[in-house]
Amino acid sequence: MLETRFTQLVKVRFPIVQAGMAGGITTPELVAAVSNAGGLGTIGGGYLTPDQLRESIHRVRELTDRPFAVNLFAPQEPTVSDDEVRAMAAYLDEIRRDLGIKESPSIKKYAESFEEQVEVVIEERVPVFSFTFGIPRAEILDRLREHGSTLIGTATTPREAIALEQCGVDAIVVQGSEAGGHRGTFLEDVERSLIGTMALVPQVVDRVSVPVIASGGIMDGRGLVACLALGAAAVQMGTAFLACPESGAHRLYKQRILQSEDDTTEVTRAYSGKPARGVRTRFMERMRGYSGPIPAYPVQNALTRDIRQEAAKRDDPEYMSLWAGQAHPLATAEPAATIVQRTMEEAAATLRGLLELAGR
Numbered sequence: 001m002l003e004t005r006f007t008q009l010v011k012v013r014f015p016i017v018q019a020g021m022a023g024g025i026t027t028p029e030l031v032a033a034v035s036n037a038g039g040l041g042t043i044g045g046g047y048l049t050p051d052q053l054r055e056s057i058h059r060v061r062e063l064t065d066r067p068f069a070v071n072l073f074a075p076q077e078p079t080v081s082d083d084e085v086r087a088m089a090a091y092l093d094e095i096r097r098d099l100g101i102k103e104s105p106s107i108k109k110y111a112e113s114f115e116e117q118v119e120v121v122i123e124e125r126v127p128v129f130s131f132t133f134g135i136p137r138a139e140i141l142d143r144l145r146e147h148g149s150t151l152i153g154t155a156t157t158p159r160e161a162i163a164l165e166q167c168g169v170d171a172i173v174v175q176g177s178e179a180g181g182h183r184g185t186f187l188e189d190v191e192r193s194l195i196g197t198m199a200l201v202p203q204v205v206d207r208v209s210v211p212v213i214a215s216g217g218i219m220d221g222r223g224l225v226a227c228l229a230l231g232a233a234a235v236q237m238g239t240a241f242l243a244c245p246e247s248g249a250h251r252l253y254k255q256r257i258l259q260s261e262d263d264t265t266e267v268t269r270a271y272s273g274k275p276a277r278g279v280r281t282r283f284m285e286r287m288r289g290y291s292g293p294i295p296a297y298p299v300q301n302a303l304t305r306d307i308r309q310e311a312a313k314r315d316d317p318e319y320m321s322l323w324a325g326q327a328h329p330l331a332t333a334e335p336a337a338t339i340v341q342r343t344m345e346e347a348a349a350t351l352r353g354l355l356e357l358a359g360r
């Protein structure tokens, strides 16, 4: 049921992609459960060392023989001055003092090397490679393609989607502004690229010829059918899988997602220097008091890492990053396979309801 250009392209049963969610959420168990259930599971490899990434790929292969994806961040080369870093480090030290954490920790590197991570994807001949935050160099995309990977880029505007198609990607994730986690925006200002899924998907579908994967705010079969109606060939769901038992999210993060009907989300640069949507926290509030520029990603991400890690250790969600999309109150704690199956059943029921509406 619901065979689309996307299911044919990546050879999966259902047009459902579990988003790569970097930061320990997409355990091999989650990725394999989604792939075994007929969707496309994705390892969020953005923060993994090359060795950790290889281990994760091996473990997924032990758990499933179905296609899966690896997702990485296209490399970022921000210009951040030493003064900016020093001022931010001093401000964060106030928070560290309040939390009783060691001040001014030394930072060895800002981010993992994309080149080394991608080498693992090439060597391991991963079936599907997806990326966000930009477009990797043509030579890298060529090598991935030669080694058999289907390529999926991420766009938040029609212009970005066209740029991705011109680079020869096989499919495009179209990320609406409802989406949880980091914005994939890479051509324009993020503030001018906050287009909702409903508005963005049909614009992109009209302008590119590769399959479009809708993402942002899709939590169930209703969302899947709505996106197919807009012309998408699949959906990518992140928040829907956050609280499932296979997800590696912190226990209190899951609890907050499941119990926070009235919690609103907001897009913030506070944690990483790159705009990302998450449930409002005390850390976000305190960072509003900072008057200088927030160092760009990945610098700010590295500067706040110890605070987030310590908060997780101490079970204090107010200083953790609780990335989540606007539809998070619809998340459930069901196993990942149940989420995939239920979404497909709901899609079938929604389609039957629509046919009745049409008088058939």
Ligand SMILES: Cc1cc2nc3c(=O)[nH]c(=O)nc-3n(C[C@H](O)[C@H](O)[C@H](O)COP(=O)(O)O)c2cc1C
Pocket (backbone or CB within 6 Å): 019, 020, 021, 022, 025, 044, 045, 046, 071, 131, 132, 154, 175, 178, 179, 180, 181, 182, 215, 216, 217, 218, 236, 237, 238, 239, 240, 242, 323, 324, 325, 326, 327
């Ligand atoms: C916790 C979390 C982490 C995320 N990490 C990544 C990531 O590493 N790479 C990526 O391409 N997208 C990432 N995203 C964004 C998803 O790919 C997707 O756009 C988003 O989850 C869709 O919106 P939804 O959360 O409403 O389903 C993340 C999303 C969440 C919620």
